[in-house]
Amino acid sequence: MTNKTTVLIVEDEDAIAHFISTVLTANGYRTINATNGAEAISLISSHCPDLILLDLGLPDMDGLEVLRKTREWSGIPILVVSARGEEQQKVEALDLGADDYITKPFGSSELMARIRAAIRHGIKMEMGEDLPDGKFTRGDLAVDFKKRIVTVDGKDVHLTQNEFKIVTLICKHVGQVLTYSYILNQVWGQFAQNDRQILRVNMANIRRKIEKNPAEPKYILTEVGVGYRMPDED
Amino acid sequence: MKITRNQKYAALSRLPSPIRDAAVTLVIPAAVTGISLLVSRWSGSNDNIGVIYVLAVVLVSRFTSGYLWGIIASVLGVFGTNYFFTVPYHTLEFSSGYSITFFSMLVVSLMTSTATVRLREHARLALLREKRTDNLYEFSQKLLSAGGIDSIVSLTLEYLFRTLKRSVIFYTEDPAAGGRGTLKTTCDRDALTLCSMDEQEAAHQAFVTGVRTGAGTKICPKAAACYFPVAAHGCMLGAVGFLVTQDGEPAVNILTFLEMLISQTALALERQRLSEKQQAAVVEAEKEKMRTNLLRSVSHDLRTPLTSIIGASSAILENPERIDPQTRNRLISDIHQEAQWLIRMVENLLTVTRIHSAPARLKKQPEAVEEIAAESVTRLKKRFPGAAVHVSVPEEFLMVPMDATLIEQVLINLLENAVRHAGATQPIELQVGVEQKNAVFEVRDRGKGLSETLLPHIFDGYPSDNSDSTRGSGVGLSICKSIVRAHGGTITAANRPDGGAVFTFTLPLEEANSHDE
Known part of the structure; x- marks a missing residue:
């Protein structure tokens, strides 16, 4: 059994979470799901995923809050998922330390490309390797x-x-x-x-x-x- | 009761020149005495003298005001008769008979005076009333032609001021609810007085109670001004106040006149409010109609792709074994396309609500035109990978104030229409240029062009034919129009002389338009 890359999906809409985890599993990732902010924060500290897919609209707290709390102690790559027309929120998330964002609705190829880039970037940061x-x-x-x-x-x-x-x-x-x-x-x-x-x-x-x-x-x-x-x- | 009080006020307030009256009272008896002397000399008899003096008393009473002068004339008459015309001549000698003469002359003078005074008073009042009626008539005429609450208010203030010659104030809304009064003052100090807290409280009470308040009444008697409610049919429309100065309250008849003026104002205000309400209702109905139309065309547009999605997905779900992979893939890609179409529709609709709810709050920032054009094309190509678009922007760097996401939406809508509906083989052209003080965006295609019947209504949002092939484009274009207009620009559609359609929209280069805050 190989050591698969773990992705935490923070998303309250079941259908979307299901779609994302299906795509990721099919591409050889392991997925964990969180449906609200509190669960996400506890899963991040207990599982230490390799990447977080974070929806900004969560039922219990602002997604930006999860981002802020995580960035206090960890540099885990975070990919923010948000709707079109919320440019200000995206900018805020990026400035708070999110690695990238993806706009809803997105296709599976776009999602995979973003995830690959974010993970690569995360590894690059860890290794201190430049070009x-x-x-x-x-x-x-x-x-x-x-x-x-x-x-x-x-x-x-x-x-x-x-x-x-x-x-x-x-x-x-x-x-x-x-x-x-x-x-x-x-x-x-x-x-x-x-x-x-x-x-x-x-x-x-x-x-x-x-x-x-x-x-x-x-x-x-x-x-x-x-x-x-x-x-x-x- | 009313009349006698009126007379009292009139007598007090009028005080006519007493010198003139004194002169009349002296001259007439003197003249009568002279005439009597002549008559008595000429006829040798003093029989008519008394009657002549009575005439003098009547004349004095007639030409003077008040009772006093008539009485003086009576006394003078008695003395004159006694002194000049009775034996012994040129001495005052009262015997019993003179008290009767004196008494009857006094009664005559009093009665004449009363009659004439009353007559003159009536005449004066009639004149005054006529003037007031004229004033009132003129006022109501002007009110009729007054358009808007403001002009009604200023007209009322004008007439009140003219009548009272004091500082006046008009509230159209309760000062306790934040209403601000309109003033017409004789001096600046009055303005300060009338705007003080006490005054506002008194005016507020007038609104609440619907009766006179302020100075001279039981409610808020400490206020410097007196407030009348302006009400029609039990509905409070405003309050009018006037300063009660050291001169005290105005006369009762003036107050009555004020009440008449105010009731005219109340009627005018009510009429104005009703007509405004009616106008608002018409506008609201118009909006409602637009909304319904949009909703209808949108619902129609949404139903078709949803039907196709439900059909295709149920076909896959219910026949897992019987469908070959190729067919299944085609069904899935149908679902995918229809869903993509739906999300664009929803994005458009969200844009509409954003513009319509707050057109003044467009987030305009200077944006580089080439970046907007490039991003629009990139996003279009994500949806239609095969679409060929030729973009040209001015060589020099061009910044245009705009809400970037909205203008992007316009460009994408126009480009997408060209891709979907034009049916052209040649690439679509997107060109940006500068003309005078506007940035000009043009989307051109070499397709089949626009039908002439559709052209005049193309931006109205309701495609004239309800065929599914044009679905969405109507709503999309009406959204383009709203966005461009909210930016202070224009949008037009035309057919190119050598085939194909061209959509042009402009955006002002300078931040001079009124839509931005």
Whole structure:
């Protein structure tokens, strides 16, 4: 018997919990279910799952509360499940330490991709491992972190200091969404918190340099109202 | 009772020029004495003298006001007759007969005075009443043409002020319930007085009790102003107050006039409120009709996919062995598609409720147009992996204030319609540009175009033909329209001259529109 990855599903709707656990079991994961926040918190501390799928709308408490309590002592990857139109809640969850989010309704392939990315990210964090030999490639895009060079289709792309910082930040979190405030914090420091405009302008410039058509980006996708994401391998 | 009190007030308040009356009282007897002297000289007889003096008394009473002057004239007459026309001449000599002469002259003077005074008083009152009636008539005429409660209030204040010449205040709502009075004052100090807590309490009492309150009444007598309730058919519509100054309360007839004015105002207010209520009812009915229409078209749209889902799933559940895997997969993918359609419908409906419940609370933020366009296309491709969309955005970076999720919804609705209904083989084009002060979004296809009969009503939300092939697009487009309009933009649909349809919507580049807070 192999040691299966354990996923805790925190979801109060039986049908959805059933669907998720069916998909996960079929893909070789072990699942535990919690239907409310209190149960989730006790299961997290007793079972130490490898990943938590957390629905934000719970009957007994705010899902964000479960997130906050868990993050007090653990870095377990947490994937937040929320409905469309709750962008503010997503941003809040991400800023509280959620690794990623998935919007209802979702298909099984999308769910599996997100779970894989979150677990990979979790392992990477644990091993303290960065990208192998300081290079990142995706399609035609190549980023060399040591030489600080970005190339598209083999051609050098001239990026400014901040543009380069943004690109590397996003490359290091492939598959994960990064909120505006997280990027602003990492690139400009904590005093630039509210100036999203500057980030948007930089992003527009980056896209004009690395994307073939900035209106149909391949490398850096916008999650409207939340942040940016480099899509996982497709 | 009323009339005598009126007269008393009139006599007190009017006090006509006494000098004129004194002159009349002196001149007429003097003139009569002169005439009498002439008559007596000419005829040698003093028989008519008494009668002439009676005439003098009558004249004095007629041309002066009050009784006093008539009595003085009587006395003067008696003295004059006695002094000039009785033996011994030029001396005052009273014998028994003169008391009778004096008495009868006095009675004549008193009776004449009473009669004339009453007559004049009547005339004065009639004049006053006529003026008031005119005033009242004019007032009610103006009230009739007054539109809105505000103009009724200001008109009433104007007339009250004109009548009373004091500071007045009008409450259309109970001050205890937060109603604020409208003022017309003679000086700023009055405004402060009338807005004090005591005054508000008195006005509140007028609302509650429905009788006069404040100064000069038993309820809140300490208030500086006197408050009249404005009521019609037992329904409190407001309260009117006027400052009771050192001069004391206004005369009773003025109070009566006030009551008439106020009852006119009450009627006008009631009429106004009724018409407003009626208007609100009409608007509400219109809304209700829209809601029902939307509900009907939505329900119709929801039933079809649900039927298909129930049919397909029960087919799989009930015949597990008899269906080959291929058929089963097709049934499942049908269920999947219909369910996806349902969730988009529900998302659209949620958007509608969001806009309709609070159009002023759009969360507008400057967003990069290219990001919105890109995300819309990405999400469209998730649903329709085969869809080909050509996106072009302006070369320069363009930020437009908008509620990103809503505009995304508009773009997705338009793109999805193009994918589902146009039936084109060529890619759909999504183009964003700038025209004057607007960002212009265009979704173009090379499909079969829009039917000319549908075109004028395409955004109304009710597809004219109820065929299932157009399901959802009507509601989707009406939602697009609501969203774009809530942003202060416009949306249009047209057929391209060389085939296909084009949907265009604009968003203002500047935050100048009124919808944003």
